[in-house]
Amino acid sequence: MSDTPASRPTPRRNPEWSKTLFAVVFILVVIAAIVALFWQRQIGDAWSRMFGTERVQTGTTHIEQYDYGFHPRHITWRVGDKVTISLHNASATHWHEMMIGRGFDDTPYVVGPVHTQFDQDFWDGVHVTMSHAFKVDNFVPNKAIVTFVGQKPFTTEGGNFSPTLEPGGSLDLTFTVPNKPGTWQYGCFVQQFMHYVAGMHGTITILPAKT
Amino acid sequence: MSSIFADISQSEALRRGRRMLPPVVRGLFWAAIGFFIVNTLVSEVLDRTPLAPYVTKVSVTFGWTAATCGWLLGVGAWELVVKPYFGSPVEWDVPNDWRRYFMMSLDHKVVGIQYMVTSVAGFFIAGLAAMLMRFELMQGNLWTFPTPNAYLSTVGIHGTIMMFSFGTVMLVGGFGNYLIPLMIGSNSSAFPRVSAISQWLLPVGIVTVALSPILGTWTTGWRGYAPLAEQDPNGIVFYYLGVFAMTTSSLLVSINLTATILFQRAKGLTWNRIPMYAWGILAASLLNIIWLPEIQMTFILALLNNIVPLPMFSQIGTPLTYMEVFWLFGHPEVYIVVVPAFALWQEILPVMGQKTLFARSWGVLGLVFVMMFSGLVWAHHMFTNMRNDQMLPFSFFTEMISIPTGFAFLVSLGTVWKSRLRLTTPTLLVFMSMFNFLIGGVTGVMLADPVINLQTHDTFFVVGHFHYTIIGAMVFSFMAAAYYWLPRFSGRMYNEFWGKVGAIWVFIAFNAVFGQFLLIGLRGMNRWVPVYPKYLQNMNFEISLFAFLLGLGFLFNLVYYIWVWRYGKRVDANPWSAKTLEWQSTSAPGETNFDPPVQVLMGFYDYSDERPVCKPTSPAEVS
Amino acid sequence: MIDLVVFTVLWVSVSLLFEWIFHTLVHYGVYYYTATTQAVDGEHAVAFILYVLAPVIAFVVLMLVYDLIRFRARKSDGVLRSRHQFRTNKLFIGIWVLISIGLNLLFFVHPSASALEQMFNSEQARLNRQDLEVDVVARQWQWFFSYPQYGIDDAQDANGNSILYLPVNRNIKFVLRSYDPFHTYAPYSGVIHGFWIPAFGLKQDIIPGETRYMYVHTSKVTSYNVNPMVRVQCTEVCGPGHPFMVAPVNVVSGNDFQQWVNQQKKMEGQ
Incomplete structure (x- = not known):
């Protein structure tokens, strides 16, 4: 057998590799993998909480919707700033909406109550401009005061302010952040309220106006 | 005991030169480099989309492939395979200590142990997933998992890793690699490099599937049904890729073992003397060779369907296309799992009873016919999906396959009748395995009946049934084999008391869990639900408690096994007075099995004949 | 010989015991709760299989237990190998193979084919005008x-x-x-x-x-x-x-x- 190590000329390397290096790297990789697997979301959330407030978003905030989540999951705005939500549905198969609010409306169900929407609608009484509407399934203005620029999407009633986008759809919402400081949630409740259950939600921190 | 490798621990000359990087570390490092380069190339240059994240479905597929290549090269394929291919001399020294298990090795016994350890690691990772599932199911609402999709990913990880890294692998890649060359009197497997590479693909597969939720929680379970899989987030890509790595591993090892059994047999080891376990491995390997390429093509199509994306299972195909091709593999898969287990019964019982194997030819016939029938039954997984007139043929063959399966019972029961049965832990575990498979078989006959199937399909009844066949038969037989060959592996003997405690513990907990699965399934508990109606909660709670007991039982056996391996009582070379060849050699990993080669003089299962089964060949006889 | 007689007697008794257990199960309702004729048909199919298989289950289970107890090697015996070394028993194998083929054919005819036939019949339009x-x-x-x-x-x-x-x-x-x-x-x-x-x-x-x-x-x-x-x-x-x-x-x-x-x-x- 010509390929056994016995036949090679002179060795160039010492094959007795370091046990310590092996053990350290191996354990670190295992720990990193476990942490990433179980605490990916928590670490992301903690990161945003620690550094998010310092990164107040002005101008355009791009929000991607996918199955089943939002990217980003945290937004920070300041009261009085003029901001734009540029919403895009990145899913190839599902339609998604975006509600913003606090608290929940529940409905009884066979396997326990289910959240159907937010109890308090962030958009109540807010002046908002909708533009660049593309592939919008339907739009519920509720109590917001909406100005449409360009094509006006199919508008209907029932429930909170929520634009619902078809797969690949997008739109822009431009408004001045109202004086409603604190923590708000955004979420998607379509398909029998299941997108929210599946984790499709995020938080908005609204900071008081600069004095 | 001379080593086929340079005995470097005694050679001072080898200690010169710089220390090499630990191969696993180098493998991880090269994998990281491969992933970074290729992923960046795809997601940031070739397939750039504004606002898309750094890791996309497409980029991760290519990045993963590069990482896998980097890993394989890093753990040793660079020196052992690539460089020699281009004519360089092999420069790969394997130290004679535990380091050899953490680098690529050409010794079939080292590869066997690497396989066993990886496979058992997969078993416990998937077992942990099962524990998490049972924890969630203690209550009818979502209380431990953040989302139902996280639960469903856990279900998928449990099933995928159990199936492809343990069920398919342990008895073939693990015991097969270690024991088959020994049992047929050979000094190595036919293609040692193939097994070396296939072993190092297995951890890639396990890690890929286990970490898939990082890319997004997929919801399909281990079967990946389209069109749901088309909608799933990127995690599903890691499911396809991980399964691809693990099935490639099994395919390569099957090719190697088939060739080994066909061409490496010792002189005098004729076809009618082939050991039962080798028959089992041959049958399972042929099943692997027939069906694994089929599922791999399916998964490649499904992967392309997902990342391109193509409309193969919706617009231009139907969802049934995927189901058919999945189960076309999926049912033979369970025979890949249990055929070696049947062979183990027939291997262990004659030794423990010190009695000639009963009706050996029927045993072999059973293994071979199960293998041949396995491709005729797949659509019984689809009675709820198919046309009515397609049901009966599949129902027929499904019922008929229980006939060759029954031959394993025929042979085993005939062998122990009037034997002098030593009531050891392996005997006990084989008997438990036979009992469990009996329950699995009876429920299987029921499920083969379309009218009953339409009620029990996709309920916990089915879950109970296949855990009875797979844990019940395969895992119990695996434990029997592990205790049976422990003296061969380690030169040490376990204590019968503690071995039996482990066996009985697992047996009771197992039956308490999966016996109740059958009942709760009939009572209306369906699969893949972290949330279920209240009336099922008490029974689920209680099942969970037994499930934890079962998990602890497996853990107990593992801890005890490792303890014996290291500190057990030393024992003679052939403590069971077995006749098969692996007991006629005491070679440890790194040592030559038979020096000089042996010649087989008679069959291994005839206990009426006191003559030796083999003799060393004289140098003149070696051609 | 004595083993055969004892085993047969035990087998008959254990079979009867299993029949009784299955009868109790069936009486209680193997489907727990049924509200259609189709569910009742399914229950009957389960019951039939259980009743027919009871002696088979009894045979294997009893065989395992009997072997464990009766043929256990005792240290006091002092010999290693069994005195009985036989490779085959044509009668036993023949009965085993014929019974397993017969049982499976029986199950295919009833309940598989017959119950399915009944189900298909209930789906035919001429019977379902209402x-x-x-x-x-x-x-x-x-x-x-x-x-x-x-x-x-x-x-x-x-x-x-x-x-x-x-x-x-x-x-x-x-x-x-x-x-x-x-x-x-x-x-x-x-x-x-x-x-x-x-x-x-x-x-x-x-x-x-x-x-x-x-x-x-x-x-x-x-x-x-x-x-x-x-x-x-x-x-x-x-x-x-x-x-x-x-x-x-x-x-x-x-x-x-x-x-x-x-x-x-x-x-x-x-």
């Missing part, structure tokens, strides 16, 4: 039930959740489809669902792009509140909302059903 037709649409993650013969588009309870009402002692024809009635622009977004009512004893998968049927004959007045097995449950994993695809079922008398129909129509008319 069928109540229920259109079932499954989408992620909700059931819709409509009754075209009564003009009900979407049967709902007071909370707006889907609900299934059926009259007792009627043939019901479920027409099963998987698509999203609200988003027809995405015809390929449907996935496979499974339509199962545990108490009804059978299920069908609902495959996007296909129309499939399921027939039952309701046999007792019952509801989800009487037994939670009387519910529609999705059994094929269909995404995160899969466990939530549940709808209560009410099987009511003919009069109550008519009353419910009128009430639904009034609600939908609003």
